[in-house]
Amino acid sequence: QVQLVESGGGLVQAGGSLRLSCTASGRTFSINAMGWFRQAPGKEREFVATISWSGGITTYADSVKGRFIISRDNAKNTVYLQMNSLKPEDTAVYYCTADRQSTRTIMAGRGNFWGQGTQVTVSS
Secondary structure, three states: OEEEEEEOOEEEEOOOOEEEEEEEEEOHHHOOEEEEEEEOOOOOOEEEEEEEOOOOOEEEOOOOOOOEEEEEEHHHOEEEEEEOOOOHHHOEEEEEEEEOOOHHHHHOOOOOEEOOOEEEEEEO
16 A cells, blocks of 8 residues: 655745645555646546656646646655646645556546645635
């Protein structure tokens, strides 16, 4: 099993920045990809970004492309989400996810492991 713990959420004004972190523990050698999803009140969970664990290949949702950056530190078993130029519509609970197979599985929302989420609130 793999456990994921997110941190870094909070309240920020529109135009500001936040950096989320997600640290994996347990059988981390089995991870091939990690990523982030978010869920706003009354909406379905949506894909935000993903990164492959070995090659660092990244993919972003169109809604965050050019504003968010996903990165990883393999030595620390941690993935980051740098969020810049935040908008009120970015307000959501952000979830970290990890998968044994691929970024494609992450993007489909079928990651093997999920964190408990961290709240991000962007005020206008």
